[in-house]
Amino acid sequence: xxxxxxxxxxxxxxxxxxxxxxxxxxxxxxxxxxxxxxxxxxxxxxxxxxxxxxxxxxxxxxxxxxxxxxxxxxxxxxxxxxxxxxxxxxxxxxxxxxxxxxxxxxxxxxxxxxxxxxxxxxxxxxxxxxxxxxxxxxxxxxxxxxxxxxxxxxxxxxxxxxxxxxxxxxxxxxxxxxxxxxxxxxxxxxxxxxxxxxxxxxxxxxxxxxxxxxxxxxxxxxxxxxxxxxxxxxxxxxxxxxxxxxxxxxxxxxxxxxxxxxxxxxxxxxxxxxxxxxxxxxxxxxxxxxxxxxxxxxxxxxxxxxxxxxxxxxxxxxxxxxxxxxxxxxxxxxxxxxxxxxxxxxxxxxxxxxxxxxxxxxxxxxxxxxxxxxxxxxxxxxxxxxxxxxxxxxxxxxxxxxxxxxxxxxxxxxxxxxxxxxxxxxxxxxxxxxx
Amino acid sequence: xxxxxxxxxxxxxxxxxxxxxxxxxxxxxxxxxxxxxxxxxxxxxxxxxxxxxxxxxxxxxxxxxxxxxxxxxxxxxxxxxxxxxxxxxxxxxxxxxxxxxxxxxxxxxxxxxxxxxxxxxxxxxxxxxxxxxxxxxxxxxxxxxxxxxxxxxxxxxxxxxxxxxxxxxxxxxxxxxxxxxxxxxxxxxxxxxxxxxxxxxxxxxxxxxxxxxxxxxxxxxxxxxxxxxxxxxxxxxxxxxxxxxxxxxxxxxxxxxxxxxxxxxxxxxxxxxxxxxxxxxxxxxxxxxxxxxxxxxxxxxxxxxxxxxxxxxxxxxxxxxxxxxxxxxxxxxxxxxxxxxxxxxxxxxxxxxxxxxxxxxxxxxxxxxxxxxxxxxxxxxxxxxxxxxxxxxxxxxxxxxxxxxxxxxxxxxxxxxxxxxxxxxxxxxxxxxxx
Numbered sequence: 001x002x003x004x005x006x007x008x009x010x011x012x013x014x015x016x017x018x019x020x021x022x023x024x025x026x027x028x029x030x031x032x033x034x035x036x037x038x039x040x041x042x043x044x045x046x047x048x049x050x051x052x053x054x055x056x057x058x059x060x061x062x063x064x065x066x067x068x069x070x071x072x073x074x075x076x077x078x079x080x081x082x083x084x085x086x087x088x089x090x091x092x093x094x095x096x097x098x099x100x101x102x103x104x105x106x107x108x109x110x111x112x113x114x115x116x117x118x119x120x121x122x123x124x125x126x127x128x129x130x131x132x133x134x135x136x137x138x139x140x141x142x143x144x145x146x147x148x149x150x151x152x153x154x155x156x157x158x159x160x161x162x163x164x165x166x167x168x169x170x171x172x173x174x175x176x177x178x179x180x181x182x183x184x185x186x187x188x189x190x191x192x193x194x195x196x197x198x199x200x201x202x203x204x205x206x207x208x209x210x211x212x213x214x215x216x217x218x219x220x221x222x223x224x225x226x227x228x229x230x231x232x233x234x235x236x237x238x239x240x241x242x243x244x245x246x247x248x249x250x251x252x253x254x255x256x257x258x259x260x261x262x263x264x265x266x267x268x269x270x271x272x273x274x275x276x277x278x279x280x281x282x283x284x285x286x287x288x289x290x291x292x293x294x295x296x297x298x299x300x301x302x303x304x305x306x307x308x309x310x311x312x313x314x315x316x317x318x319x320x321x322x323x324x325x326x327x328x329x330x331x332x333x334x335x336x337x338x339x340x341x342x343x344x345x346x347x348x349x350x351x352x353x354x355x356x357x358x359x360x361x362x363x364x365x366x367x368x369x370x371x372x373x374x375x376x377x378x379x380x381x382x383x384x385x386x387x388x389x390x391x392x393x394x395x396x397x398x399x400x401x402x403x404x405x406x407x408x409x410x411x412x413x414x415x416x417x418x419x420x421x422x423x424x425x426x427x428x429x430x431x432x433x434x435x
Numbered sequence: 436x437x438x439x440x441x442x443x444x445x446x447x448x449x450x451x452x453x454x455x456x457x458x459x460x461x462x463x464x465x466x467x468x469x470x471x472x473x474x475x476x477x478x479x480x481x482x483x484x485x486x487x488x489x490x491x492x493x494x495x496x497x498x499x500x501x502x503x504x505x506x507x508x509x510x511x512x513x514x515x516x517x518x519x520x521x522x523x524x525x526x527x528x529x530x531x532x533x534x535x536x537x538x539x540x541x542x543x544x545x546x547x548x549x550x551x552x553x554x555x556x557x558x559x560x561x562x563x564x565x566x567x568x569x570x571x572x573x574x575x576x577x578x579x580x581x582x583x584x585x586x587x588x589x590x591x592x593x594x595x596x597x598x599x600x601x602x603x604x605x606x607x608x609x610x611x612x613x614x615x616x617x618x619x620x621x622x623x624x625x626x627x628x629x630x631x632x633x634x635x636x637x638x639x640x641x642x643x644x645x646x647x648x649x650x651x652x653x654x655x656x657x658x659x660x661x662x663x664x665x666x667x668x669x670x671x672x673x674x675x676x677x678x679x680x681x682x683x684x685x686x687x688x689x690x691x692x693x694x695x696x697x698x699x700x701x702x703x704x705x706x707x708x709x710x711x712x713x714x715x716x717x718x719x720x721x722x723x724x725x726x727x728x729x730x731x732x733x734x735x736x737x738x739x740x741x742x743x744x745x746x747x748x749x750x751x752x753x754x755x756x757x758x759x760x761x762x763x764x765x766x767x768x769x770x771x772x773x774x775x776x777x778x779x780x781x782x783x784x785x786x787x788x789x790x791x792x793x794x795x796x797x798x799x800x801x802x803x804x805x806x807x808x809x810x811x812x813x814x815x816x817x818x819x820x821x822x823x824x825x826x827x828x829x830x831x832x833x834x835x836x837x838x839x840x841x842x843x844x845x846x847x848x849x850x851x852x853x854x855x856x857x858x859x860x861x862x863x864x865x866x867x868x869x870x
Contacts, residue, residue, distance in 0.1 A: 012703025013677060014559075017617065017651065019583075022558040025710040049513055057507040065500035072492040076690035078484055111546050111694075114717045122582075123457040124449075140717060147557075147714045148454075182452065216452065242448060255511035257721035259546075268447025275460040279578045280715070282549045285723055286692035 021127075021149050037365035043397030045319075045384040046365040048192065048340050052255045054311055056299065060255075063294045071290065079286040081278035083109025083262070087293040091262055094296075095248060097231075098224045099238030106241075106264050108273045109284045113222060113249040113261030114140055119276045120183075120218060120245055120263065121148045129182035130174045134162050136343070136372030136381070138192045138220065141185055151179060152374045159334075161198040162186050164205040171213050183216035184209075189233045190223040190339025193372050193383035197227075197337055203236045211243050222249040222261075225305050227338030228313040242266050250292055252340075253305050258288040312340065318391035319384060322398035328406050333384075340387035343369075345380055350408050352382040358407070364400035456562075456584050472800035478832030480754075480819040481800040483627065483775050487690045489746055491734065495690075498729045506725065514721040516713035518544025518697070522728040526697055529731075530683060532666075533659045534673030541676075541699050543708045544719045548657060548684040548696030549575055554711045555618075555653060555680055555698065556583045564617035565609045569597050571778070571807030571816070573627045573655065576620055586614060587809045594769075596633035597621050599640040606648050618651035619644075624668045625658040625774025628807050628818035632662075632772055638671045646678050657684040657696075660740050662773035663748040677701050685727055687775075688740050693723040747775065753826035754819060757833035763841050768819075775822040778804075780815055785843050787817040793842065799835035 037044055067075050082088070088104040095102065110116040117140070125131065127149035133141065135154035145152050153174060156166040167184065174181050186206060188198040198206065210217040219236045227233065237246035249261040265273055277284075295301065316336060323333050323342070330347030344366075346352055353368035367385075369378030384401075386394055472479055502510050517523070523539040530537065545551040552575070560566065562584035568576065570589035580587050588609060591601040602619065609616050621641060623633040633641065645652040654671045662668060672681035684696040700708055712719075730736065751771060758768055758777070765782030779801075781787055788803035802820075804813030819836075821829055 012701075014651070014701065014704055017559060018707065019557070019559055019561045019564070021561075022707055022711070025558070025707050025714075027706060027710065052511040053508050055507065055511065057504055060507070060511075061500040061503035064503050065496040068496035068499050069492055072490065072495070073488050074692075076487040076490060076495075076692040078686075078691045111716045111720070115715060118715050122454070123460070124452060124454055126454045126456075129454070140714075143714045147711065216449070251513075255722075256513045257509075257511040259716065259718075259720040259722075266447075266449065269449055271447075271462060272453065272457055272460050275462065276457070276582065279460075279575075279582045280550060280553050281546045281694065282575060283694075285546070285694040285720060287690075287694075287723055287726070288720055291722070 021147060024146055034365070037360055042360065042363045042365050043389060043393050043400065044365045045386070045389070045394070045397050045401070046367050047388060048385050049388045050252045050256055051308070051311060051388055052257065054307055055255060056304065059299055060291075060295060063298065064291055067290050067294055075286050075290050077286060079283045079289070081283045082274045083107065083284050084286065084289045084293060087289050088262075090293055090296045091248065094253075095235070095246075095264070098221065098233065098235040100235050100246065100264065101238075102241070102264050106267070106270055108263045108265065108270055108277060109289060110261050110263060110277060111281055111284055112251060112256075112259040113220065113247040113263070114144075115277075115280065116247045116261055116263035116273075117141055117144045117218075117220070119273050119280065120265075121145060121150070123269070123272045123276050124216060125150050125182055126180075128180065130179045131182060132167060132170055132184045132215075134186060134191060134194065136193050136369060136378055137185065138187060139371050141220065142372070142374055145185075146374065150182070154373060154375060154377065157191070157194055157196060159196055160202045161188060161191055161194070161196045162202070162206055164202070164209050167206065168209050168213070171209070171215070181213065181215055183218050185218045185220065186236075187220045187223075188236060189221055190226065190336055190341075192223070192339065193341050193343055193367070193369075195334040195336035195339065195342045197233060200234060203234070204239065207236050207240055207243065211240070217244045218247070219244050220247045222247075222252050223339035224248075225253055226309055226312060228309060228316065229337050237264060245269065253308065254292060254295060254301070258292060260284070260288050260292050312387060315386040315389070315391055315394055316342075318394040319386040319398065322395045326398055326402040328402065328409060331405060340385050342384050342386070344382050344384055346382070346405060347409060349412050350405065351379045353379055355404060355408055359401060359404045362400045362404050364397045364404065366401065456582060459581055469800070472795055477795065477798045477800050478824060478828050478835065479800045480821070480824070480829070480832050480836070481802050482823060483820050484823045485687045485691055486743070486746060486823055487692065489742055490690060491739065494734055495726075495730060498733065499726055502725050502729055510721050510725050512721060514718045514724070516718045517709045518542065518719050519721065519724045519728060522724050523697075525728055525731045526683065529688070530670070530681075530699070533656065533668065533670040535670050535681065535699065536673075537676070537699050541702070541705055543698045543700065543705055543712060544724060545696050545698060545712060546716055546719055547686060547691075547694040548655065548682040548698070549579075550712075550715065551682045551696055551698035551708075552576055552579045552653075552655070554708050554715065555700075556580060556585065558704070558707045558711050559651060560585050560617055561615075563615065565614050566617060567602060567605055567619045567650075569621060569626060569629065571628055571804060571813055572620065573622060574802075574806050576655065577807070577809055580620075581809065585617070589808060589810060589812065592626070592629055592631060594631055595637045596623060596626055596629070596631045597637070597641055599637070599644050602641065603644050603648070606644070606650070616648065616650055618653050620653045620655065621671075622655045622658075623671060624656055625661065625771055625776075627658070627774065628776050628778055628802070628804075630769040630771035630774065630777045632668060635669060638669070639674065642671050642675055642678065646675070652679045653682070654679050655682045657682075657687050658774035660688055661744055661747060663744060663751065664772050672699060680704065688743065689727060689730060689736070693727060695719070695723050695727050747822060750821040750824070750826055750829055751777075753829040754821040754833065757830045761833055761837040763837065763844060766840060775820050777819050777821070779817050779819055781817070781840065782844060784847050785840065786814045788814055790839060790843055794836060794839045797835045797839045799832045799839065801836065
């Protein structure tokens with residue numbers, strides 16, 4: 001019998017009724033800090049919000065109105081669980097930019113690519129199955145893998161991202177421990193939070209390991225079109241249509257508020273994804289899907305992506321320049337060639353998580369590195385996002401952050417570092433404001 | 436190691452890699468039939484699609500355009516995982532119609548109430564936990580409970596819906612078998628697919644059983660405002676805010692294509708729901724949410740619900756009148772006082788699932804009763820929807836169906852019935868076209 005004690009207190013009377021998978025779901029202490037960090041006087045280098053203000057709002061407004069007026073019976077109605085067929089065809093055009101060729105039937109449209117992550121994990125992962133992720137990795141993916149009680153193993157990255165030898169070794173080790181490796185999750189282009197990119201050779205070697213070991217390769221590519229140098233990197237999926245499930249998103253190339261993403265999967269997998277999607281939400285929103293579809297059909301979307309690229313490049317430059325000018329010795333950071341993030345490593349002995357309240361008091365916010373690991377790593381690091389604030393604000397934010405770090409160094413010099421070894425901690429939860 | 440055989444065939448090379456929960460996910464044979472049934476010459480009494488054409492499309496078009504134009508930076512951006520705060524406040528107004536009072540903090544906005552169903556099950560149900568559902572019950576809910584490997588137990592209904600004594604007995608029996616009862620899922624108003632409604636007394640007795648047994652009561656109320664006689668039935672949640680999780684939806688009162696629904700849950704549960712929602716989709720679409728919010732704020736939405744009510748009442752009347760006039764003896768059906776559905780029981784010996792191909796050949800479609808059970812019941816029944824076709828089409832559909840049933844009766848009279856006892860079968864999957 002489910003225990004149902006007196007409800008007169010603020011304690012949760014259902015505490016003993018939750019599923020095992022829900023036990024680990026707790027709000028992180030960091031959330032309270034971020035609600036403070038959203039005050040306008042704080043320069044937030046924390047959130048991964050795209051700068052949607054750069055969109056052609058008037059054209060989008062007209063698109064939305066025309067759709068509802070002329071095609072209301074379709075736009076406002078339930079649709080297919082797999083997603084709108086026209087949009088799935090257009091998604092092929094978008095993916096051709098990263099070298100992928102596929103059939104519209106291979107595409108499943110989801111409520112943002114987060115939902116695709118959830119569905120893939122739902123259909124593949126039993127509790128205890130091992131998922132290999134980059135060290136560090138996307139907080140929202142870690143949240144999904146934890147929700148399905150996966151065994152998450154971080155694999156080292158270098159300047160070219162995921163290290164194939166380290167991956168092979170981690171897989172061998174998991175097998176030696178009697179565990180069941182299931183999939184490899186990677187963000188090969190402009191990684192979140194690392195800001196690094198796998199080169200063409202590196203991608204093929206990662207694929208080769210997955211193939212040899214019989215593991216699914218889950219390729220998450222929300223930033224692929226947002227590279228600052230040359231054409232978009234070729235997706236791993238472009239070279240293999242049986243080993244790879246590819247996740248794409250319109251959140252960064254059009255607008256995150258529409259919640260339209262997709263998965264491309266091998267035939268049998270795709271069928272299960274559609275069934276899982278119907279169970280999860282019946283069908284994606286026609287209103288959002290057809291808005292995207294009409295935008296792609298009538299607006300110069302490639303030009304708009306170029307606008308975003310230039311805008312983010314300018315902000316990336318503002319970040320890197322001011323880091324170069326202002327950061328105390330011993331601080332290092334990655335040099336992203338696209339996407340939204342740089343990964344900063346603090347001078348020896350400093351702790352980015354412990355420092356966060358003081359940073360927010362100094363009116364600058366970031367995400368501590370611990371959020372991107374499930375095993376307690378990351379105290380010495382933090383993620384800076386340059387996607388949302390204007391360049392001048394970015395410079396001001398870095399100035400404040402440099403001051404905070406210098407203050408920490410002074411304290412450490414005077415009193416020694418307060419750094420202690422910690423036990424494993426969870427990710428900070430995939431709160432939208434720390435994507 | 437995950438088995439990865441040769442991929443040269445159409446067989447799914449990942450077949451051995453799926454999670455246990457995905458094993459039961461298979462497309463039902465009925466889907467192929469429904470793709471035929473969507474041809475315009477077929478009168479479909481199968482789908483539960485609201486008649487969104489009755490909406491004020493011009494006003495909605497202007498609403499959408501104004502939002503994107505004037506508030507694009509918010510509408511097109513990520514939002515809170517719990518949903519837009521203004522909309523959550525407005526949802527309280529909507530729920531006041533069914534007697535519920537709550538706080539905006541108690542509300543979690545979801546991608547349709549289907550997602551709320553998924554999240555509640557996700558946080559509460561371990562594999563094998565028992566969920567009690569009406570016999571028959573909503574196909575989309577059965578799909579969710581199966582996806583989480585729940586043990587689904589059907590409980591008898593009568594003309595007033597779920598029978599409290601039968602519920603108590605089913606719970607006792609499950610406990611006696613060493614199982615773990617977890618929750619009771621009910622659609623008290625204008626049930627899908629039964630078309631019956633629990634009276635006020637009945638609701639309190641169902642609640643009383645759940646309370647006494649310490650089980651969550653999951654109240655699904657998509658049709659509550661669509662009653663044809665008198666004010667909307669008072670929700671069970673109106674009388675208890677600790678035992679009940681209430682699910683609401685704008686799919687039938689505004690538009691299903693927006694995919695905006697919600698859950699109201701006790702404090703501790705709601706916190707976990709938000710965390711689960713963030714893991715599933717990060718946040719609901721601001722574009723869809725703010726469209727609903729602006730529509731509620733600027734349009735006479737109560738008047739519009741009245742328009743829907745009158746429209747569906749007329750169609751209900753068309754259905755019941757023509758059933759009365761045309762159905763062969765021995766056919767019975769429920770008399771819905773609201774919502775979208777009537778549940779028809781065929782003359783002794785006929786099988787609604789076996790009959791479906793012949794019905795479709797005669798250009799009329801319905802959903803066989805088996806789709807609404809997980810235990811092989813329902814062969815003698817079918818669900819008719821009157822929400823979408825015009826009254827004249829409904830009459831034509833019933834005429835065709837009556838002809839098919841008469842044909843079956845002739846065959847049965849000549850050759851005996853082909854009815855055989857069947858093993859337990861799964862629900863037909865929550866395909867949007869058979870909601």
